[in-house]
Amino acid sequence: MLVGRDDLIEQFGESLDDGPGAPRRATLYTGARGVGKTFMLNAAEDEARRGGWLVISEAATPGLMDRLIRDHLPWLLAARGGSAQKRQLKGFSAPAGMGGLSWETVERYPPESGLRSMINALTEVLAKHATGLLITIDEILRKLFDDLRQIGTQFQHAFRENREVAFAGAWVY
Ligand SMILES: Nc1ncnc2c1ncn2[C@@H]1O[C@H](COP(=O)(O)OP(=O)(O)OP(=O)(O)O)[C@@H](O)[C@H]1O
């Protein structure tokens, strides 16, 4: 049971329905230790899944960008991409043996362009099904390390391109 937070969660859910440009599609829950930030992220994720969205649930620990572009996004793309997407996927990283995607040209791409290309490819597939992608990042500490900056920049691009994406973060202060 979520005590006293129904409105916030409902508003987050509505922002997913409202479409690109809804301000709550970029939400930062902040507060001291134990105040309920992780709880809010979980509730936001549930809300997104209820609406048919895909969810990547992460934490701001070392290797975050790597996990996104080598693990989460390739998996979602392989699961959702289908054969029509393979052409676009060439050159992205993907775990071996997944849907025929190859490692070959992976290293040529800087991480941020890999992230952008993958978000683009995935949101294009999802748009056909009228859903989107939520990425949540827990445990953001005061210091914004490079991965978070890059992820933030790529979200800005995605928002500007009216893609069906949302971000929810938990920031410990
Ligand atoms: N709205 C709520 N209703 C009921 N229980 C809650 C609510 N918010 C938080 N809790 C409970 O309070 C405890 C702390 O919440 P949570 O782990 O989400 O805090 P946090 O802000 O993420 O803490 P930390 O900064 O240490 O990660 C948990 O046991 C959680 O189940």
Ligand SMILES: [Mg+2]
């Ligand atoms: Mg927490």
